[in-house]
Amino acid sequence: xxxxxxxxxxxxxxxxxxxxxxxxxxxxxxxxxxxxxxxxxxxxxxxxxxxxxxxxxxxxxxxxxxxx
Numbered sequence: 001x002x003x004x005x006x007x008x009x010x011x012x013x014x015x016x017x018x019x020x021x022x023x024x025x026x027x028x029x030x031x032x033x034x035x036x037x038x039x040x041x042x043x044x045x046x047x048x049x050x051x052x053x054x055x056x057x058x059x060x061x062x063x064x065x066x067x068x
Contacts (some may be wrong), residue, residue, distance in 0.1 A: 021058075028048045
């Protein structure tokens, strides 16, 4: 991908979206590891962990693309 196209696609890293993503990851990790209510079935915990991991990987991909 040419540098100009990368700059256009990933021109700014919105601080509000970054904060929202990190807040979601923190909530998901709390839900998976520390919440002991009646909602967290095994499937719900697995799905929440997968969503948090996907969010972190997407965030990391944007950071790596911007850095290169």
